[in-house]
Amino acid sequence: MKKILLFIFLIFIIFSACEKDDFCIQNPITPKLIVRFYDASNRETLKEVNTFYVWAEGKDSIFSDISTDSLVIPLNGLATETIYNFSKNNVVNQFTVQYTPQEEYVSRSCGFKVIFNDLRFSSDNTWITDFTPETLTTIDQQNEAHVQIFH
Template identity: 60%
Template sequence: MKKLVVFFVVIIVLISACEKDDFCIQNPVTPNLVLRFYDNVDRETTKNVNTIYVWAEENGVEKDTISAFNGTSLDSIYIPLNSLSSETVYNISNGTNVDKFTINYTTEEEYVSRSCGYKIIFNDVSFTSDNTWISDFTPSTLTTIDNQNTAHVQIYH
């Protein structure tokens, strides 16, 4: 009888000591910048960039080419921002011309959960372009980028 009681006590202790599995289901946690391309004449109509290439630049040196946007035809793209810096520079090519698109911001860490950790929120975001093939874009500033549910910037070409 004592063995049975000890057995049940040990089982109860083991079961109560187990922790619930923790999985991060908010992926990606840190949002990407979403750009949507529009026709410069009919500004309500999306327009594919026929041969889009996108690569990052840091201090005038090419860093990373985003292979998902390497020679494809798309009307929107999502690009990561450098959370360790206050500026990210991307070169966006339409196959013929290259436009330098610069994003400036401040970063803020926000706790999400034990499994996800922290995410970065981008505040006081501003955009500039050398307007080589991009005719215009809106907005030129954003208060915050905290999700990637909709396009952040409309680019007209």
């Protein structure tokens, strides 16, 4: 009887010493800024930007010589401002995004993600004629476009 109890006790100790595997099954990704480009004369029609280069201020090019009607770009979660340069046919337009980053705890296995609050957009409008919105409450997902740029 003592051997059975000892055996059961050892089995209990072995299984209780195992750690539960932690896998991140949620989507803890810090959202990126989604920009869509539209025709300035027909504001409902998407319009590609040709010979397009994108880089963050002080960084290397993110996109080089592409043609696209949408863009997914990261914001700096460690700063309160990200400045992007959008170059179309060698004409550079500076697009500034100001925000308040907020870390959000997801889970032990996933860690933290950053959401962006109180966003303000500005542009020096060289080849960009307009954009909407000028302010945005929060970016906490990346399911749809956040900013529409007209050119």
